[in-house]
Every structure is written in structure tokens, then in C-alpha cells.
Amino acid sequence: MRFYLILFFCVSVFFISCKDKKIPDDVVPIHEMAALLTDIHIVDGSLYEVPQQMDTLTKHGLGMYMAVFKMHHIDTATFKRSITFYSSQPILLDQMYVGIEQRIQRKIDSLQKHKPKEDPKALLKLKLQHKADSLKAVKDRLRLDSIQKTTLKKSRKLPKALKFKRVNALPQ
Numbered sequence: 001m002r003f004y005l006i007l008f009f010c011v012s013v014f015f016i017s018c019k020d021k022k023i024p025d026d027v028v029p030i031h032e033m034a035a036l037l038t039d040i041h042i043v044d045g046s047l048y049e050v051p052q053q054m055d056t057l058t059k060h061g062l063g064m065y066m067a068v069f070k071m072h073h074i075d076t077a078t079f080k081r082s083i084t085f086y087s088s089q090p091i092l093l094d095q096m097y098v099g100i101e102q103r104i105q106r107k108i109d110s111l112q113k114h115k116p117k118e119d120p121k122a123l124l125k126l127k128l129q130h131k132a133d134s135l136k137a138v139k140d141r142l143r144l145d146s147i148q149k150t151t152l153k154k155s156r157k158l159p160k161a162l163k164f165k166r167v168n169a170l171p172q
Contacts, residue, residue: 023085024085026078026081027078027081027082027085027086028074028078028079028082030086030092030095030096031099032072032074033082033086033096034096034099034100034103035072035103036068036069036072036074036079037096037097037100038100038103038104039068039071039072040065040068041100041104042104042107043061043064043065043068046064047060047061047064
């Protein structure tokens with residue numbers, strides 16, 4: 001008798017677990033949810049680039065997430081119900097993330113296709129130009145400081161801070 005009771009419960013659990021669960025009406029369809037999650041992951045990636053300070057997510061992220069929800073005509077409650085449902089269905093969630101990975105990879109490929117090629121000579125020339133501009137700015141600043149010193153010496157009202165001012169001096 002004990003054997004039949006255990007067999008009955010095992011078969012019952014098997015039939016209950018194999019029940020085909022359909023997507024409820026209040027849950028976003030799988031293809032729309034994949035598009036929504038793609039955009040949400042792109043927003044997550046862009047927030048990673050924002051310097052992490054106090055209330056950064058609230059200041060920058062909340063508006064971006066709300067814009068994604070508005071673009072897909074979904075509110076946060078529907079999104080929460082949908083993500084909860086799909087999280088309880090790992091096979092559907094796995095199929096969805098295969099599509100999400102493909103969409104993101106297509107977007108990355110299209111961005112890299114339009115990305116200009118980097119020329120090492122042009123990059124070296126740009127670095128040298130930047131260095132030359134930096135040195136010119138320092139020389140101009142020194143020249144202006146010396147002009148200010150001479151004009152103030154003539155008026156004999158030279159403040160102490162300007163007498164000993166050093167540009168680019170290392171603290172000792």
C-alpha cells in the first residue's frame with residue numbers, strides 16, 4: 001500500500017509540473033519583452049559610464065528607465081508582473097535572452113561598422129599637437145604672470161603671493 005501511495009504522489013507531481021503554462025493576458029508578450037529588456041540593458045550599460053556619486057541612479061537612471069517604458073507603452077507594474085512571470089519560466093527566459101543577445105550584438109556590429117578607422121600616424125600627430133598646445137598654454141601663462149609682476153612692481157603694490165608664484169612647481 002505504501003508503494004502505491006508514493007507512486008500516486010510522484011505521478012501527480014509529474015502531471016502538475018508538465019502542465020503547459022500559457023502567458024497570461026496581463027503579461028507582456030515574449031517578443032515585446034525581449035525588445036524592452038534589450039533597451040533596459042542598454043540603459044544599464046550607459047549608466048555604468050556615469051560617475052557613481054550619491055543619487056546618480058535617481059538623477060540619471062530613473063528618467064532613462066521611464067523613457068524606455070514610455071517608448072514601449074508599458075508601465076512599471078506591468079513590467080514587474082512580466083519579469084516575475086518570465087523569471088518563473090526559465091525556458092522562456094532563456095529563449096528570450098538568446099534573442100536579446102542577438103539584438104545587442106547586431107547593434108554593436110552596426111556601431112563598429114560605422115566607426116572610423118584609427119590611423120596610427122594621425123593618432124601620433126594628434127598627440128604631438130596636443131602636447132605642443134599644452135606647452136604653448138604654459139608659456140603664455142608664464143608670460144602673462146611676468147607682465148603682471150612688472151606692472152605691479154611699478155606701482156609698488158606687489159602682493160606677496162605674486163612675488164613667489166611658481167607655475168607647475170612640485171610641492172616640497
